[in-house]
Amino acid sequence: MTEIEALVNQFPDRFLWGAATAAYQIEGATAIDGRKPSVWDTFSGTPGRVLNGDTGEPACDHYHRYRDDIKLLADLGMKHYRFSISWCRVVPDGRGAVNEAGLDFYSRLVECLLEYGITPHATLFHWDSPQALEDLYGSWRSREIAKDFADYVAVTVQRLGDRITNWITINEIPCFTHMGYGVRQVPPHAPGTIVQTPREVWQTSHHALLAHGMACQAIRSASPVPCSVSLVDNFAVSVPLMETPEHVSAAKAAFPFCGQNGGILYPALTGAYHPEFLQQLGENAPEIRSGDLEIIHQPIDRLGFNIYSGVYVRSIDHDPGYEILPVPPTYPRMHMPWLQVVPDSLYWGVRHISETLNLPDLPILITENGCAADDQLQAGEVLDSDRIFYLRQYLKAAQRATQEGYPLQGYFVWSLMDNFEWAWGYDRRFGIVYVDYPTQQRIPKASARYYSECVRQNRVV
Ligand code: GCO
Numbered sequence: 001m002t003e004i005e006a007l008v009n010q011f012p013d014r015f016l017w018g019a020a021t022a023a024y025q026i027e028g029a030t031a032i033d034g035r036k037p038s039v040w041d042t043f044s045g046t047p048g049r050v051l052n053g054d055t056g057e058p059a060c061d062h063y064h065r066y067r068d069d070i071k072l073l074a075d076l077g078m079k080h081y082r083f084s085i086s087w088c089r090v091v092p093d094g095r096g097a098v099n100e101a102g103l104d105f106y107s108r109l110v111e112c113l114l115e116y117g118i119t120p121h122a123t124l125f126h127w128d129s130p131q132a133l134e135d136l137y138g139s140w141r142s143r144e145i146a147k148d149f150a151d152y153v154a155v156t157v158q159r160l161g162d163r164i165t166n167w168i169t170i171n172e173i174p175c176f177t178h179m180g181y182g183v184r185q186v187p188p189h190a191p192g193t194i195v196q197t198p199r200e201v202w203q204t205s206h207h208a209l210l211a212h213g214m215a216c217q218a219i220r221s222a223s224p225v226p227c228s229v230s231l232v233d234n235f236a237v238s239v240p241l242m243e244t245p246e247h248v249s250a251a252k253a254a255f256p257f258c259g260q261n262g263g264i265l266y267p268a269l270t271g272a273y274h275p276e277f278l279q280q281l282g283e284n285a286p287e288i289r290s291g292d293l294e295i296i297h298q299p300i301d302r303l304g305f306n307i308y309s310g311v312y313v314r315s316i317d318h319d320p321g322y323e324i325l326p327v328p329p330t331y332p333r334m335h336m337p338w339l340q341v342v343p344d345s346l347y348w349g350v351r352h353i354s355e356t357l358n359l360p361d362l363p364i365l366i367t368e369n370g371c372a373a374d375d376q377l378q379a380g381e382v383l384d385s386d387r388i389f390y391l392r393q394y395l396k397a398a399q400r401a402t403q404e405g406y407p408l409q410g411y412f413v414w415s416l417m418d419n420f421e422w423a424w425g426y427d428r429r430f431g432i433v434y435v436d437y438p439t440q441q442r443i444p445k446a447s448a449r450y451y452s453e454c455v456r457q458n459r460v461v
Pocket of ligand 1: 234414430
């Protein structure tokens with residue numbers, strides 16, 4: 001390595017490296033040991049909802065193969081692992097009776113991670129809400145879900161909190177609310193409920209914010225030891241078309257108005273919906289009861305940032321002073337319609353938290369970054385140079401953020417292995433490890449070797 005390479009590509013000491021997965025996407029075993037259906041079982045079991053009729057069964061059969069998968073993680077040199085706990089394994093009806101067999105599974109999983117010296121980071125909700133609560137009160141449409149979620153969280157943390165000290169309340173509120181409920185259209189994500197007004201959709205994300213806040217309180221009171229509490233969001237990132245002062249200002253001005261940022265990230269991190277954003281929502285704004293924002297705005301120890309792509313913004317000389325640019329047809333993208341390659345989105349996402357939201361001391365973890373590629377298994381190998389290209393660019397953006405002193409503390413690749421990619425079923429592969437579904441064989445792709453080497457050297461290779 002030349003001196004320049006060392007300087008340019010090195011991550012700080014103690015940078016945390018890992019891989020991420022989620023319960024419904026890998027576990028399978030959907031109907032054993034007391035687990036009851038989640039909304040994703042119902043959704044994927046409904047013809048026409050998921051590509052090729054794929055369901056969460058058997059996924060990667062991780063429920064039975066977790067020991068081998070953790071050994072694989074260790075072989076790849078991972079020191080951190082982000083996974084999710086399935087609410088409907090632990091409290092199968094969503095409220096009430098606790099299922100010991102469900103908790104036991106996660107207990108065994110954590111034991112195994114610790115045996116290999118891998119630190120667990122547990123997400124308490126990654127979209128698989130109990131179907132029973134959908135039947136009872138329409139899950140996220142009801143305020144009641146926040147309390148039920150907090151109760152499940154308390155039980156889980158009481159039981160596992162001696163060994164798990166990195167907790168994530170909820171993964172990506174925009175996806176299971178704004179993509180799970182739609183106005184006069186079939187929403188692509190579970191529960192897939194068609195509602196009448198955007199206000200009803202905003203109400204579901206407001207309830208999810210409340211659930212996050214109450215879960216933070218539940219974790220802190222239930223944990224037997226000091227722990228770290230995070231929210232994971234996939235906030236939309238405005239990237240300046242050029243790094244000149246006027247375009248940077250435009251990107252900052254646009255940030256609250258990108259995606260749902262002003263109505264999800266802002267209340268969670270600042271304790272208020274972004275005022276102009278709320279004004280723009282007008283009659284579509286959710287009902288916000290007095291005291292809600294205090295509950296929502298809990299102190300968190302870190303922000304988890306899931307980043308795949310971003311939007312370019314330029315400065316314009318008339319109101320509102322910025323323009324969010326459309327994506328040109330030939331813009332490079334990976335194997336998903338929405339997956340434009342915008343490596344700078346990682347850097348700018350981190351910087352927006354520090355500067356645009358003015359939270360320079362809030363540590364950030366990249367809790368997901370990765371891509372789908374049209375992987376070909378040939379002669380026992382997957383030579384996914386396209387995924388390596390993607391990862392290298394994003395890792396360079398991460399390294400830049402650390403070098404400039406932004407509090408980016410770690411990176412988890414999405415995903416450890418190919419898995420159930422929601423409405424796309426098994427058709428799209430995001431893993432650094434190939435899963436041959438008929439045999440359940442795991443085959444590390446070239447990108448797994450690549451990533452493993454970055455981890456080993458603590459730099460972009
Ligand atoms: C996400 C999800 C993952 C997806 C990944 C690729 O948090 O969006 O956490 O479950 O599989 O993002 O789409």
